[in-house]
Amino acid sequence: MDLQISVFLLFLLFTAGHSLRCYECWSQTGSCANQKETACPAGSSSCFSSTGVSQVGGITTKAMSKGCIDVCQSASYNYGYARAYSSCCYTDLCNLPDPPDPVPNGKKCYTCDGNGCSKTLSCTGNEDRCFTITDNIEGPLRVGKGCLSKNLCDASSYSCCDGNLCNGAQSVTQSFLFLCCSLLSYFLLH
Incomplete structure (x- = not known):
């Protein structure tokens, strides 16, 4: 002892x-x-x-x-x-x-360039989420998209999602249909 x-x-x-x-x-x-x-x-x-x-x-x-x-x-x-x-x-x-x-890991997300946000990006290393971030500080609204590690999503103001190409913009048709369905349910329930 x-x-x-x-x-x-x-x-x-x-x-x-x-x-x-x-x-x-x-x-x-x-x-x-x-x-x-x-x-x-x-x-x-x-x-x-x-x-x-x-x-x-x-x-x-x-x-x-x-x-x-x-x-x-x-x-x-x-x-x-x-x-x-x-x-x-x-x-x-x-x-x-x-x-x-870091090497590509198979995940893909949308990214933005001078022509819009429809270009695809191959994620690398531990980037397991897609993100979208917007800001309008000192000027017009700017949008950024890309790949991100989950721990950064949890500790930031990024809007993150967990599927391939999940950070793409919805089409105008989908947004319009969602708005119509919301208005219809409002009128039916009130």
């Missing part, structure tokens, strides 16, 4: 001062060649790696960052012309390798 207590106290002695260590970097070239080790501040429970890719007019830009974080969730979103994905790990220096580009 005394041996078990001694081993437990020895374990506490060696782990009490240990803080998580992660690789840290910020790169706009798409690879973290100059990453350095860093001791995470108290409260950081995980290391992360995140990558953002955008395509504008045939030019692709890729940025990457790594470091310590308090709360981390592996997640991904894809607008078609811009996407970002992150991964988390929980042991010392576990975020050394650059995360691989």
Whole structure:
């Protein structure tokens, strides 16, 4: 029994001062060649790696960052012309390798481009939901559509759905029929 207590106290002695260590970097070239080790501040429970890719007019830009974080969730979103994905790990220096580009997972969603929102997009990695988001901040109404991880749907203002191409616009005929049926039921019930 005394041996078990001694081993437990020895374990506490060696782990009490240990803080998580992660690789840290910020790169706009798409690879973290100059990453350095860093001791995470108290409260950081995980290391992360995140990558953002955008395509504008045939030019692709890729940025990457790594470091310590308090709360981390592996997640991904894809607008078609811009996407970002992150991964988390929980042991010392576990975020050394650059995360691989996610591979297509078979799910398809609608995305928007300059001609409308009828183009299809192949979702990748853990993107298991389609989304639609609208905003009219400082200008006309804008709509965005694409693929998203479920955990981002739960924690955001995105309108998410769970089927292939489920984020497409309803046709005018369907909306008109729904309106007519609603009005008819209102008059019949009142």
